Structures are given as C-alpha cells and as structure tokens.
Amino acid sequence: MNYDFTFGRRKSSVHIEQDIPGLDGILAAIESERAVLVCDTNTVEMAEVVRGGAAAAVCVLPYGENTKNWQSVEKILRVAAEAGLDRDGLFVAVGGGLVSDLCAFAASVYKRGAGLVIVSTTLLGMVDAALGGKTGFDMLGIRNFAGTFYPAPHIYMPLAALGTLPPREWRSGLAEIIKTLVLDDSFYAAETRGRLLALKPALSGEGTPTPLIEAAASLIARSVAVKGRIVQNDPEERGGERMLLNLGHTFAHALESAAGLGRLSHGEAVAWGLSRACALGEELGITPPERAEAVRAVLEELDYETGTPHPALVDSGAFVQALKSDKKKTRGLFRFVVPAGWGACIVTINNDSLNLIEKISGLA
Numbered sequence: 001m002n003y004d005f006t007f008g009r010r011k012s013s014v015h016i017e018q019d020i021p022g023l024d025g026i027l028a029a030i031e032s033e034r035a036v037l038v039c040d041t042n043t044v045e046m047a048e049v050v051r052g053g054a055a056a057a058v059c060v061l062p063y064g065e066n067t068k069n070w071q072s073v074e075k076i077l078r079v080a081a082e083a084g085l086d087r088d089g090l091f092v093a094v095g096g097g098l099v100s101d102l103c104a105f106a107a108s109v110y111k112r113g114a115g116l117v118i119v120s121t122t123l124l125g126m127v128d129a130a131l132g133g134k135t136g137f138d139m140l141g142i143r144n145f146a147g148t149f150y151p152a153p154h155i156y157m158p159l160a161a162l163g164t165l166p167p168r169e170w171r172s173g174l175a176e177i178i179k180t181l182v183l184d185d186s187f188y189a190a191e192t193r194g195r196l197l198a199l200k201p202a203l204s205g206e207g208t209p210t211p212l213i214e215a216a217a218s219l220i221a222r223s224v225a226v227k228g229r230i231v232q233n234d235p236e237e238r239g240g241e242r243m244l245l246n247l248g249h250t251f252a253h254a255l256e257s258a259a260g261l262g263r264l265s266h267g268e269a270v271a272w273g274l275s276r277a278c279a280l281g282e283e284l285g286i287t288p289p290e291r292a293e294a295v296r297a298v299l300e301e302l303d304y305e306t307g308t309p310h311p312a313l314v315d316s317g318a319f320v321q322a323l324k325s326d327k328k329k330t331r332g333l334f335r336f337v338v339p340a341g342w343g344a345c346i347v348t349i350n351n352d353s354l355n356l357i358e359k360i361s362g363l364a
Contacts (some may be wrong), residue, residue, distance in 0.1 A: 123173025308362025
C-alpha cells in the first residue's frame with residue numbers, strides 16, 4: 001500500500017510493505033549515492049538488514065527517552081561529518097519515534113538540510129512519529145521542546161518489523177491509533193472497534209505475530225490516511241487543523257513530564273490523556289456522553305489507565321507547571337482538543353479556569 005502526500009512544498013510517500021527495505025534500493029529510488037544509518041540499540045540488527053552489503057556508516061544511539069537530547073543530535077551530526085556526507089547525502093532513520101525524531105532533526109540542520117528517509121519499525125512510529133515532518137528532542141524536562149518541520153520524502157513501514165515488538169510497544173502504538181480514528185469518526189463504527197479489540201492479545205504478549213500483523217495492517221493504513229490528510233491541510237500547525245492531532249496530548253505531555261520522562265510510554269500517557277479529554281469535553285457540553293463512554297469503554301477493555309489521578313501522577317505541582325509550559329499555550333490560554341459530535345475541536349481554558357483541569361485530572 002502506498003500513500004502520497006504534499007506537506008507544504010515537500011512531497012512525502014508512505015510505503016506500507018511486508019519486508020524491510022534494502023539500502024541499495026532506497027538509494028537507487030532517490031538517486032543518492034551515500035548514506036548514514038541512524039538506529040538505537042534495539043534496532044541495530046534491523047539497521048544491518050537495511051544496510052545489507054552497502055558501504056554506509058551507522059550511528060547507534062542508546063535506547064530510551066533519556067537519549068532524546070541534544071547530545072544525541074550532535075553524535076548523529078558528528079558521525080555524518082566523519083563519514084564525509086555531503087548535503088546531497090542521505091540520513092536513514094531505522095527505528096521508532098525516538099530515532100526518527102532525532103535523525104530527522106539532524107538531517108534538517110546538517111549543512112542546512114540533507115536527504116532523509118525513515119524506516120519505521122514500531123507501531124507508534126508508523127501511525128504517529130514518522131509521518132508529517134515533526135522532528136525534535138527533549139529539553140528543560142519538556143518533551144519535544146526543540147524541533148523543526150522536515151517531512152521525509154520517503155517513509156517505509158515494514159509490517160515484518162511488528163513481529164519483533166514487545167507488548168509495551170503494541171500498547172503505545174495502539175493508543176495513537178485510537179486517537180486518530182476518533183478524529184476520523186470511524187472509531188465509532190462497531191467494525192473498527194472490533195479490529196481494535198482484536199489486538200488485545202498483543203498487549204499481553206499472548207498473540208501470534210501473523211494474525212496480529214494482519215489485524216493491525218488495515219488500522220495502520222487508515223491512521224496514515226487520516227493523519228496525512230490533516231497534515232496536508234495544515235503542514236506546520238498554523239491554521240489549527242493539525243492541532244487536532246493533539247487530541248489527549250495536552251494532558252498526556254503534562255503527565256509524562258510530571259511522572260518523569262521515560263517512566264510512561266508515550267502511548268500509555270496518550271490513552272489517559274484521551275480519557276481526560278473526553279471528560280473535559282463532557283464538562284463543557286461538547287462531547288456527547290455516549291461518545292465519551294464509547295472511547296472509555298475501548299480504553300478500559302484494552303486495560304489502559306483511565307482513572308484519576310493517574311498512579312504515576314504523584315507531583316501535582318509538576319503537572320500544573322508542565323501544563324503552563326505546554327507549546328500549544330498562547331497568550332496565556334491553555335488549548336485542549338476534545339471529541340465533538342463529529343471529529344474533535346479545540347477549546348481554550350484561561351488561568352482562572354485551571355482548577356477545572358485539576359479537577360478532571362483528579363488533583364482537586
């Protein structure tokens with residue numbers, strides 16, 4: 001399955017295929033001769049599969065959220081410079097969202113912009129991080145504090161890679177799929193919810209790879225189509241539409257920061273944030289109760305945490321401070337995305353109403 005999008009002035013093609021692509025084929029497709037592969041300690045073997053017999057430097061980063069920092073970007077840039085990569089060379093990210101975010105940022109600033117290809121190897125990466133051009137790294141205790149917009153011209157999503165994922169990676173990616181399908185409104189179809197629940201065995205490591213991958217393929221394709229359409233209409237989040245992709249994320253990012261970056265997976269935080277966004281929408285009279293209940297029912301059936309306060313939320317002050325530092329805050333107003341009668345909408349909360357957010361989060 002192939003999808004073609006145009007994000008601003010940059011074209012981006014998504015290739016959902018069974019097998020992991022080889023570097024020789026990637027280079028031939030984009031008429032480039034030299035590349036640097038970027039991976040982490042979890043995806044070294046997969047990066048070697050991509051490299052095959054090609055002569056290319058490999059930059060290996062430690063696995064984990066603590067790696068998402070400027071020092072890792074500097075390491076990628078140094079490896080590329082030592083390999084003699086020119087501006088017409090290619091950075092190839094092989095891994096999940098952490099690797100693609102760091103590699104894409106490095107490519108965007110290397111000699112003012114080098115080539116980029118992403119080979120996404122996690123469910124979360126495929127349905128979220130790899131597509132749309134957001135790059136970045138953590139700073140000052142805030143997730144993705146620094147970053148750029150730099151869409152990859154080619155993104156490969158090898159379904160075979162899903163067979164290597166542990167339960168926590170499935171759990172992380174599935175939460176983002178649920179979020180995206182709520183935006184598309186297709187979430188509320190019984191058939192879609194059935195497909196989501198069919199992936200429950202993957203969350204506990206009980207399922208066998210082939211049936212799970214087959215069940216995930218259509219959900220991945222639908223998520224890619226929905227996110228690509230939204231980003232095409234607002235590639236750099238200037239008009240508001242792309243911000244809809246932050247459904248549940250204002251709560252989620254504050255939770256991640258307050259709990260300590262890396263303690264929760266991004267998807268685990270997003271699932272909780274999505275349940276809180278439903279509660280906020282109900283409180284404001286925007287989210288129909290039956291829709292909020294449908295979202296919560298699926299999250300709870302898949303054993304995501306939806307209660308308040310979240311067990312990892314032990315520092316209410318840190319949670320509020322993270323909210324105040326949120327990138328989406330403008331002119332003193334907090335912006336949240338909540339489900340609506342169709343899709344979702346953006347709502348603003350001022351400082352005087354911050355107690356409502358604390359109440360919904362179980363802190364008041």
